[in-house]
Amino acid sequence: MPDHTHDAPTSAALEEFRLFRERMNKEILDEGNLVVNRFFALDGRTYEAGALDAKTKELLGLVASLVLRCDDCVTYHVVRCREEGVTRDELFETLSVGLVVGGSITIPHMRRAVARWGELGG
Amino acid sequence: MPDHTHDAPTSAALEEFRLFRERMNKEILDEGNLVVNRFFALDGRTYEAGALDAKTKELLGLVASLVLRCDDCVTYHVVRCREEGVTRDELFETLSVGLVVGGSITIPHMRRAVARWGELGG
Amino acid sequence: MPDHTHDAPTSAALEEFRLFRERMNKEILDEGNLVVNRFFALDGRTYEAGALDAKTKELLGLVASLVLRCDDCVTYHVVRCREEGVTRDELFETLSVGLVVGGSITIPHMRRAVARWGELGG
Amino acid sequence: MPDHTHDAPTSAALEEFRLFRERMNKEILDEGNLVVNRFFALDGRTYEAGALDAKTKELLGLVASLVLRCDDCVTYHVVRCREEGVTRDELFETLSVGLVVGGSITIPHMRRAVARWGELGG
């Protein structure tokens, strides 16, 4: 009976995450709360290429998510990093910054980040 | 195979949470540690009506739990908010304060808060 | 030689805070970064009256700031709470929720919150 | 369908945690990132007896993990505390310090810590 602390991520788990995320985001946005909806729109724009390219911004999002220890956010940015062409070496160097800045409490999240990365195939 | 990051809350899950919480609280209180037991008693008194009514205090407990990203605490206060007559609009405005103060890392917890609210029925 | 951990707040300190905050906000907004500027605008709207009145929203902002231990944010909301007619009893009940949720590490921030409140006069 | 917020820990769950932890640690170390590997080695040395004995260091690791609310870290140190001969009274006093310092948001983690302790048998 897996819980988040020790489940071996599978493609099924990743797919389930996507579906729940999508369904709840829709329910939240349909509520029509102005502040919430603007925040969600802003969140999307944050990672668009500008002075920094999209790949670098995803690495920034990943390390910020890791040190704040948000598994869902880490999963999201791991997927986006892969889409932006981040290599496995670059992933590990990004995780290493988070590990040193945020300490050993980031290790469980790092394990899940690496497991998610593996789940994406390659 | 759901984990906490993407499970679709069901009445069964909420009931299981209640049972585990109740069983462990009993085991902890039975231990008889003075500091722990007084803290638990104090925790209960914190949300009693005073200069502020019980509903407002539950909203305060909810937003504090959201920005500190404690899912169990959020679930507890979502249930209590419903009991105190909080409306769906008031729920979303409270969540919106937490979202802006605490940032996008609160979003996964917001999703689960809204899912829990839905689980409570109409 | 005071530092933030033990300074006795004075009207002068509060005024200096206001000036630095105002000057830097202007410099930041003048930069013209779209995401930053929209976030600042959104931050302002978050506390406007809606289903919840402005006073309740300020209490929510205060308790969220206290448990996240952001002194500047606490100062800002203490000032706003006073403007919205929050009483000293209501202030203390709000702080008490933050204290129990966030623990003894919030106490130094609570001390400064109460000192700021006193600084605002009667 | 249990998630981490309310699962009743079982020996099976603890074993699954150990296996996932072991497998991912191996995958991470095999990557050969110098900073990551040195951090992992350093993490191990941190709890070796010195001026403070190993038992005291495990209590320090446990309380730090509790206030930072890292369930995996709490589980790890609960197991190590048992191995170092920590008594149930000492466990509860350590948890009580974390509870008062870190507030009611540590309670869900305390519940799981006590459940894990029980899972280790008598």
Add this chain to the structure above:
Amino acid sequence: MPDHTHDAPTSAALEEFRLFRERMNKEILDEGNLVVNRFFALDGRTYEAGALDAKTKELLGLVASLVLRCDDCVTYHVVRCREEGVTRDELFETLSVGLVVGGSITIPHMRRAVARWGELGG
């Protein structure tokens, strides 16, 4: 004009901290908020000798304060550790646990902890 991020602690600074702390604690307790006053009383009892001696409890309080990065709390426990006969080696080993668990963001607080320790004289 030093701020808390880089001031060289002096006996004067430590004395000023004590005075502000004492004055504000009195003002807070005089308010007569039941929850707040009970929390303050509980906070005092947390560190009394029990199954663990007072010295060990102060080390627990110190490491919890360090990883949560509360300078005032660190200062308080550094003073109490000295009173309980903690040696400099034991101080550093306690700080080292906090450093590895909490990461490089604890370093500025570690610097101030060591400076405070030095300020207490030999």
Add this chain to the structure above:
Amino acid sequence: MPDHTHDAPTSAALEEFRLFRERMNKEILDEGNLVVNRFFALDGRTYEAGALDAKTKELLGLVASLVLRCDDCVTYHVVRCREEGVTRDELFETLSVGLVVGGSITIPHMRRAVARWGELGG
């Protein structure tokens, strides 16, 4: 009499920060605690160029420091970013990621980051 929450950074303040940091780092390293000294060495290596260049790593260190709200760490990485040729636009985009991920509680730290950047001259 400024405290860290509202001081206008000056070259003098930045110099004082450097001196205190240097003096305390020396005192800490001279203690000879193996774990602490290895951590400090590791911290230095974390930002060396590898698969990611030094500039990108400094941006990662900056955003991680911002969301964890460590002013000293932010100051350190702001200085290093300037040395690595980060432009003002890149600085603001990095800060914008931290702002959206970490919420409005990062704003006071963002103000001080921008003030420090200005202090470094053009």
